[in-house]
Amino acid sequence: MPSFHTLVPWLFLGFWSAGYAVAKVGLEYTTPLNLLAFRFAGAVVALTPLVFMLRLTWPAWTSVKALMGTGLFLQVGHFGSVYIGLKLGASAGIMALFAASQPVLIILAGALFRREMPSFKLWLGLAMGLAGAGWVIGIQMDGQTGYLLGALMGFLAVVGLSIGQVIEKQRKLNVHPIMGTWIQYLFAAAVSVPVAFAIEGFHWSTQPAFIVALGYLVVGNSVIGIMLMFSMVRRGSLAQVSAIMFLVPAVGALLAWPIAGEVVPWVAVPGMALAMLGALWTRRVTAQPQA
Template sequence: MPLHCLIRRHFPPMSGKSSASGVPASAGSRHAPVWLRLAPVVFLILWSVGFTIAKIGLAYADPLTFLALRYGLVLVVLAPLVVVLRPPMPKTAAAWGHLIIVGLLIQALYFSMTYLSLRLGVSAGSVALITSLQPILVALLVPHLVGERIGAVNWIGLALGLAGAALVIVARSSIEATSALGLTFAFIALASMTAGTLYEKRFGASHHPVTSNAVQYAVGFVATLPLAAILEPMRIEWTWQLVASLGYLVIANSIVAISLLLAMIRRGEASRVSALFFLVPPAAALAAWALLGEHMPPAAWGGMALAAIGVALATRRR
């Protein structure tokens, strides 16, 4: 069965009586298919490897230009799917607005601010460490915004996950920031991903993945292309490395990983899904070590183990 059919079938809107974990009582994890139970692992791998793949591609294009090109290609891939599948469109102005806002927060703001922060001289370690605070913010806000309760064991897991992610980053690179404006952009990226997660949890509906992706990437494209034209010379060197990088980011990251992320947020607790991001810096470091030969000191391996333990506790169901 195609991915879009599986997601649409197994990720219904959050309504009706729920269990203590935030998952509908009629859709307990014990009844979920194997692929659904593996969705967090698949998402983590695709999302984390994407940082290394993006680093390869950015050697041949300016950051925002590269991002706009990525979004434009996603729309090219989705266009024939829209024509052939004719997925249902949102039926109300509010539903359209929710899709657009999530696209603005995650696709436009998060990625644009992250790339601009790196361009202005903030180290990758600083950006990763700042954005790794996202699960903590989500955990602090979900009790007030979406009614989730965070247990003591989950809080311990969040703290261990943050400590493990920080240990990996510090062990691999300097976290000294060299630009106040770049730091501001990194914190805007943190805020936008946090807001996007909470907004999707609060207002997200079970739209067809082709529909939601098309709308949100159109928003990202419209937002990043003018920024690229204003701030960059829009340099592009067409090499096989650039083409391969774009291919991975378009299919694996922009379509599959994002679809899984939004589906997991709608089905499960926002705080539990957000805890996965603690594993992104360690997993990204591991991918860079494997694909680019970047150094992995012993402390980084310890940080990966600590982050994994933290995520296991943070995502433990009560």
């Protein structure tokens, strides 16, 4: 019988891939920054009882600052860009597709943190990923400017995700994962709630579909998914997370059909394959984990 740690990458893949389509459903009833604020506020509420029940101690200020940086890039930057991109018209599938570029960006970000110049082969891997994404965007855009802008937000989202993961790994924080995640969400909520209500006003819905979608984003993505990801990051290298990410486009596209009613046209499949090939190329030419 496989151990829990063996199942973690596959559990993460399922929870993470479904998040794009579920967010698309939630955005039918609210605005992107409101959804972001509700998600982080809900995550704080969900984790607070655990923090007190386990009597977790507040970490040192240096660790808190690093967690705030991770919260800014990985939480606010990544998910904020995803939700804005989806609202602008990008599909859940294209948002998942950009996740295939994450293995390359992880290695590039890690190299930049170490002040090293990434190799030509790594840049080539990124170019292949972006070319594949460009293919799919061109097929699905159909003259819609909003779709292109939304797709660009998808790229910014994966940049934020990559930087956040590198910060998490490089700092080597000696913080309980629940406490670390709770501090990130506390900071993310403190930033997103006032910004969302100031810019968009308050947009809440009592529709069952919205409540279910928000519940999944809070529990499935924000609590279970994020903690599974941090578990992989802290137990091994970023390469483990990056390796599983190349499967997100395929799984995300499959789940977007029953959840959000999105169907990927066959003519877009070569672009998806090229994007995932770019990620696999990067994994192949990288003999040792670089982050």
